[in-house]
Amino acid sequence: MAINIFEPYQLKSINFNNRIIRSATDEGLADSEGDPSQDLLKMYKKLANGHVGAIITGFISVSKDGKSVMPGMMMIDSDDRIAGHASMVEEIHKENCSIIAQLAHCGRSGVGGKKCQIERLSLEHIKDIEKDFINAAIRAYKAGYDAVELHLAHGYLLSEFLSPHTNKRKDMYGGSLEARLKLILDIIFGIREQIPAYPILVKINGSEDYPDGIDSELASQNALALEKAGVDAIEVSCGIDWNSMGPSRGKIPVDMLLAHYPQLKTKPKFIKKLIRPNLAGLMKEVEATSSYNLASAVRIKEAVKIPLILVGGLHSLEDFESAINEHGMDMVAASRPFIIEPNFVEKLESGVASKSRCIECNNCLAGLYDRSLRCYYGKVF
Numbered sequence: 001m002a003i004n005i006f007e008p009y010q011l012k013s014i015n016f017n018n019r020i021i022r023s024a025t026d027e028g029l030a031d032s033e034g035d036p037s038q039d040l041l042k043m044y045k046k047l048a049n050g051h052v053g054a055i056i057t058g059f060i061s062v063s064k065d066g067k068s069v070m071p072g073m074m075m076i077d078s079d080d081r082i083a084g085h086a087s088m089v090e091e092i093h094k095e096n097c098s099i100i101a102q103l104a105h106c107g108r109s110g111v112g113g114k115k116c117q118i119e120r121l122s123l124e125h126i127k128d129i130e131k132d133f134i135n136a137a138i139r140a141y142k143a144g145y146d147a148v149e150l151h152l153a154h155g156y157l158l159s160e161f162l163s164p165h166t167n168k169r170k171d172m173y174g175g176s177l178e179a180r181l182k183l184i185l186d187i188i189f190g191i192r193e194q195i196p197a198y199p200i201l202v203k204i205n206g207s208e209d210y211p212d213g214i215d216s217e218l219a220s221q222n223a224l225a226l227e228k229a230g231v232d233a234i235e236v237s238c239g240i241d242w243n244s245m246g247p248s249r250g251k252i253p254v255d256m257l258l259a260h261y262p263q264l265k266t267k268p269k270f271i272k273k274l275i276r277p278n279l280a281g282l283m284k285e286v287e288a289t290s291s292y293n294l295a296s297a298v299r300i301k302e303a304v305k306i307p308l309i310l311v312g313g314l315h316s317l318e319d320f321e322s323a324i325n326e327h328g329m330d331m332v333a334a335s336r337p338f339i340i341e342p343n344f345v346e347k348l349e350s351g352v353a354s355k356s357r358c359i360e361c362n363n364c365l366a367g368l369y370d371r372s373l374r375c376y377y378g379k380v381f
């Protein structure tokens with residue numbers, strides 16, 4: 001019998017109101033210290049009131065070095081941050097919505113810059129990063145988050161360890177599948193040792209933009225190892241960097257980047273005009289088909305038994321239902337549809353809408369370079 005995607009779903013201790021999750025989306029709304037703000041709480045309340053299955057927070061940095069260069073990233077790098085997270089989580093729980101903390105280290109693209117490049121990390125530094133993730137998960141647990149999701153996708157630091165395209169290390173952390181997984185599995189074992197029953201989700205790349213990167217076969221092997229290590233669910237995404245819009249396919253927001261990217265926005269108009277064609281040429285636009293990670297997720301599903309969450313271009317009721325009822329996915333997730341319509345699930349459920357109004361302009365992403373999250377609907381301002 002077909003699954004009703006609007007009915008509640010239980011995964012260990014996590015209650016999902018339905019099978020449609022808000023995928024992690026950087027809101028850029030932490031306060032100047034990196035703690036959750038009232039504006040962030042407001043955004044999450046809108047999602048909760050709009051019947052989302054659960055919220056995965058925007059990425060939260062586990063350490064000072066791991067912070068994004070984009071402003072307003074949340075931090076969970078010290079115990080004195082627990083109270084701020086706890087009061088936000090409590091408010092979201094009052095709205096009967098589960099909330100999952102996405103933990104990340106931005107690696108080379110974070111404020112740590114060169115010293116956080118995978119090839120430059122000393123063994124001591126890697127051990128520190130391992131501890132940072134474990135401690136961050138314990139803090140998320142103490143703050144009341146329903147689970148953590150480790151960000152192993154999109155070219156951030158842990159994703160760099162996992163991918164043969166970026167991991168060229170010749171020590172115990174590179175050179176084989178086991179070695180590339182070592183840091184991640186050590187983190188998972190470390191969390192399990194301290195808080196055994198706490199649900200751990202991971203977001204992985206099912207495919208990458210490079211011939212020597214992760215493909216669905218390698219992603220399946222990674223997924224199997226993660227399952228064996230005790231991970232509770234896997235969200236399948238894709239992409240390493242901006243070249244092809246990474247995980248969020250669609251238009252390359254060239255004009256928006258010229259207006260907001262730190263090294264570009266201050267350039268005089270005539271320089272921007274000169275740069276524009278080159279910038280557009282540097283990035284290859286990948287057609288935004290619907291459910292573009294489905295094929296890799298289906299392959300991963302053959303390898304593991306734990307629940308899979310599919311994300312990437314699922315922007316309609318049909319996409320959601322087909323992923324679950326025709327392709328065996330357990331849950332579905334979306335990001336951009338919730339930026340333009342925080343009550344997207346409610347609209348689908350009530351029949352007011354059957355697809356997202358998102359036009360995949362990706363201006364929301366480029367805007368994050370100097371301001372908080374919003375929908376631009378193709379406009380540049």
Ligand SMILES: Cc1cc2nc3c(=O)[nH]c(=O)nc-3n(C[C@H](O)[C@H](O)[C@H](O)COP(=O)(O)O)c2cc1C
Nearest residue numbers: 023024025026058059247248312313334335336365
């Ligand atoms: C503005 C914006 C911010 C994002 N921030 C994150 C993030 O913090 N962590 C993450 O794993 N993915 C992030 N993503 C990627 C989304 O979670 C998602 O994987 C991707 O956009 C594809 O899903 P969609 O087609 O539903 O947007 C972000 C995407 C957008 C558009």
